[in-house]
Amino acid sequence: MAMLAIVPIMIATCIVLLFRFINQKYNPPIFGIYTRRNKYFWFKFVFMYVFLRAKQLYVHLKGLLAVELGNSYDGTKHIHEDDVALEQKHSLGDYSQSVDAVYFNGTAKDGVALVCGVARRPQFYCDAFMYVKVNGEDLLLSPELPDTRIKQTTLQEGHYKAGSICLTNLIPMRNWKVSYNGDMKYKNNPEKSVKVEMDLTWSAHWQAFKYDTDMSPLSMAKDMAREKWSADYFNVLKKFHQTHYEQMGFLTGKIVVDGKDHLINMPCVRDHSFGKHREWRNFHRYVLQFIYLENGDAMAIGAVSQPLMLSHVTIGYLCRNSDQAVLPVKGCDFQLWQHGENQIMPKNYGFTFKAGGKRYDVSIKVNDEDFFYIGKTREAKIYERWATAEVNGVRGWGCLEWQYNNVPAAMTQ
Template sequence: MIILIISALIPALLLLVVFRFANKRRKPAIFGVYQLQNKNYYFKFVLVYIFLRIRQLVSHLKRLLEIELGRSADGIVHVQRQDAVLEQKYYLNDHALAVDAIYFNGMSKEGDAIICGVARRPGNVCDAFLYLKIKGEELLLSPNLPDTYLKQKTIEEGEYSVEGIELKNFVPMRTWELKFNGEMKPRNETEKRADVQMTLTWSAQWAPFNYDKQISPRCLASSMAREPWSRDYFNLLKRLHQTHYEQMGSIKGTVSINGNEHILDVPCVRDHTFGRFRDWRTFHRYVYHFIFLENGDCAAVGNVCQPAVLSNLTIGYYCRQSDQKVFPIDSCDFQLYQHGEDQILPKDYGFVFEAGWELFAVRVKVDDEETFYIGKDREAKFYERWSTVEVNGVKGWACVEWQYNNVQAKNVTKNVE
């Protein structure tokens, strides 16, 4: 009798579960921006995760095959041909919002720091800036800051060069040169000018991390699975795609400030971003930590919100000195909506991330910060925050970049052409 009752109840219970699942309402996004896990989340997660894993495996096998067949080097210190191609200048063509950007960010335990970026845009304009901090000296800024929109001279066109800043690649994925010759302004005396000349060489110490091929499938699958899917969604995801890779290393050289020479030697990350479409108005905000530790390890970890396609994307990687391995960040509990959503930025905070099957507890204490804007109409606002950190008890230092959308009451999806 009991068996008959149970056998009769099972189909009814299953029907009830299916009915409730089919009619389950979608959870509203936090602040109307950050999507949450909804009823189809796990199915979508598994689907995307398997696809990304297969794609990474195919890419890895192709790379190994090229090595075995002797086709992997380009003749310059055994740099992979694929990597050498990535280092070439991107042809902006006639795409109105195309971008080709090089960026350096480094700092040392002693307090020396440099941040430099040159983003080539169509029409021979650049978004460019330079920050320089030498121990014992005032923080120096390129004269145009806090604005970065600059017009190139004829001799600078087609190069990563504008207003005295000059970036050149010597060996793909190995060495770059950063030069500056001109005036900079002290932060607290912006009417004054300092005569600055520098010649710096950035050298790679780790393998490059290409987000197209090495981003954690777990993080990307989790982010995509939260979003409402449609044909338009995937078309937009493709249209907003940019190639972005980063590489940890060090930057060294001499800096002359008003005739006084200084030696700069700091750990430094370099990145390269290029693509047909970069509109800062499509980004709601991001926070990105560049961390350098006393034991030689370094990391980049953060979270990006681009509401039209990926409103909760954890990004980053961890470089382990002991075996020179680079691991993608697989998870991180740093949530953008919990930190500075109203632009009141925390100065002492922490989070935990996972990489290489190991957990890392991070504490960040902000020591100094500066702001600037990108875009002709100041579409994006950035905070550069120099900080001291501690990761699993190991002391270190970091520069943390906080980006905010600076265009009020704009629907980001309407800005996509």
């Protein structure tokens, strides 16, 4: 009898909850760009989490099986043939927005730094640039900056070469060569140029973090569940998909500036991206933070906004020195709309993130910065910002990359 008395209460409660669900107020996007949770969020989150977790498990088991059957490159999972294929130069095909890009970003505790990239684009053009900072010198810039669009010479075609920059893979997922031989200009005196030569070797210290398979399903499912789903939406995700992976290591060698030798040994991240469509007009903005700590840890934490696909997605990973683990970020309170939405970028700020079951508190202090443009009509504006950092009381340093959509400005030029 007691159970029967509860039934009407349960029915009434369900009706009230259903009514509240049906009439739940719609939360409009922040600034008209960043979508928020709405009434179907939790249904979409559960579905997407299960899907992404199953996909991740499938890829993991497939890799283990390849090693077990002797199909890997040398019998170990982390350098089997799939990884070798990732490292090769990729065909741009007949796609007008295709891309095959390599990028390096290294910073030392004493302020020595290097940031460079070569993005191969159709018709033998490249988006390419180089920043170098050595002791006793002003920040040095490749001569084309702030523009980055460079036409390759006949000998450079098909390679990660543009202007005086040359990036060469030596051993897949192991070593790259970073070379430069030409003039560079000073940030604070751009009319003055100086001869720069470099012969550097990048060596891996951790395994690569592959964004297709290694991102946290929990974090990714939350970000995707905020978006409006439709057949067209998933078609757009498929169309604009790019393969992207990053790997932490060290950059060593010699840089010669105006005849003076500078020995280099610093932590450095490198990445590789390729795909059929990279349209900078689709990027509203992003922030990437590469941080290196005195205890040997390294991390890449950030957020990307492409409203056509994901208006706010948290990305990143932690490289833990104690056990060489590479751990995905499972949550971060860094929100793009709270930091520099109108290109008034904070010099001092902080955020927290979770990785490996632990919370990390990060504080950032920016010391120097410069900017450049990407695209034929300067569709994107990117700031490289060098900073000191502190993570859970451990001191560190790094480079922050802040990108903004520059299409309105480009249309007036």
